[in-house]
Amino acid sequence: MDRHVVAGIDGSRPGLAAAEWAAAEAEARGTALRLVHVAPPEPSERPARGTETWRLGAERMVRGAVTEITRRRPGLDVVGEQATGVPAAALAAACGSAGLLVLGTRGLGGFEGLALGSVALELAGRAPCPVVLVPAARSGEEKEPxxxxxxxxxxxxxxxxxxxxxxxxxxxxxxxxxxxxxxxxxxxxxxxxxxxxxxxxxxxxxxxxxxxxxxxxxxxxxxxxxxxxxxxxxxxxxxxxxxxxxxxxxxxxxxxxxxxxxxxxxxxxxxxxxxxxxxxxxxx
Missing domain, CATH: 3.40.50.620 (HUPs)
Incomplete structure (x- = not known):
């Protein structure tokens, strides 16, 4: 049974912190890491050029995350992918065979001061596997493991x-x-x-x-x-x-x-x- 680790990424600081946490966890488990970026469906009135610009930017973001994690952890099997859809539903589907889903507490669309974003909150209750929510910054110091x-x-x-x-x-x-x-x-x-x-x-x-x-x-x-x-x-x-x-x-x-x-x-x-x-x- 495939029990890889999935991390949802969107380019935000919490998303990047989640990806790094997920990489360390996948390495400790001896399994692969899958970085998944989900964009909401494009409105039909958006010009094709805008959609293409978004697609290329998302590709660069995912590719950059894969490259950075691979550089830090050369022995880790890391793959990146993109999807379009309702983010919570798409990520829940993506972790169907996974052992763990890792998310940042807030994404790019989150309001400053909110502890938990709507996508993270929904997935914390509906994902078929354990979900880890990672804050962008730690409060306090971990004195010992x-x-x-x-x-x-x-x-x-x-x-x-x-x-x-x-x-x-x-x-x-x-x-x-x-x-x-x-x-x-x-x-x-x-x-x-x-x-x-x-x-x-x-x-x-x-x-x-x-x-x-x-x-x-x-x-x-x-x-x-x-x-x-x-x-x-x-x-x-x-x-x-x-x-x-x-x-x-x-x-x-x-x-x-x-x-x-x-x-x-x-x-x-x-x-x-x-x-x-x-x-x-x-x-x-």
Whole structure:
């Protein structure tokens, strides 16, 4: 089965950052990299000369990206291609047999200040394979190689767990498994009339720690070479992942529902606000 890496490019800074990230990932996986540029359908009233000018410019952009990546990584098999159509639909079709789709967070048409462009947002929910969203600039410094996994210890997502452990193994990185929890309902509301005793809070947290340990047990046995740091946090899941993203190389989250479904609240928030690349992994 072909499990190459696909990167969507459009000449923007986030697109170029995504292409370089995808190249490093393809090299680590020992697979090929496919750079795909999709242009929206041309309006019928546009002069033929304008269409030809666009086509030649797109060819130069794709060829230049292939040349630059090949120069930096001479052992990597890199191909470039162009397509015309609705960008999200065309890229979803292009990654049908791929193992990974990599996108910049915003393209050339994005508004300054928006964290996530419409094409990236749509593909994050509908692509048939895991999607990695790469920002043009990193916020914070990666102190050591670390992959952050968002995990619901009560309902662990197997596909996201597998992706995170495999990525950490390939990179020789530590895996931080982040499980967020809330106080029981009577205590969770800001106006709660009950005071939380420290021993009660500690007992509840111990339960969450044990749940996380149980959820990770089989995966630790399967990947003994991966150093795992369990991290239980009294936050919302999205807030916990965004906070831990500042020093990470990658955040991994399950997106649930399988290919073609809308992006859920937690992965949506993480994709918008995380300060490092984010991998959104669909359940099979």
């Amino acid at each position: 670390e992959v952050v996994l968002g995990i619901d210890a009560r309902r662990p997502a197997r596909a996201a767990l597998r992706f995170a452990f495999e990525t950490a193994r390939r990179r020789g990185a530590r895996l931080r498994a982040v499980h967020a929890w809330r106080l029981p309902a009577p205590y969770a509301a800001p106006w709660a009339p009950y005071e939380v005793l420290e021993e009660e809070r500690g007992a509840w947290e111990d339960q969450e720690v044990q749940l996380l340990d149980d959820a990770l047990h089989g995966w630790r046995e399967k990947y003994p070479e991966v150093a795992v740091l369990p991290d239980v946090r009294l936050f919302s899941p999205a807030e916990a992942l965004v906070k831990t993203s500042a020093g990470a190389g990658l955040v991994v989250a399950g997106r649930g529902g399988g290919p073609g479904t809308a992006l859920g609240g937690v992965p949506h928030a993480v994709a918008h606000h995380a300060r490092c690349p984010v991998a959104l992994v669909p359940e099979a």
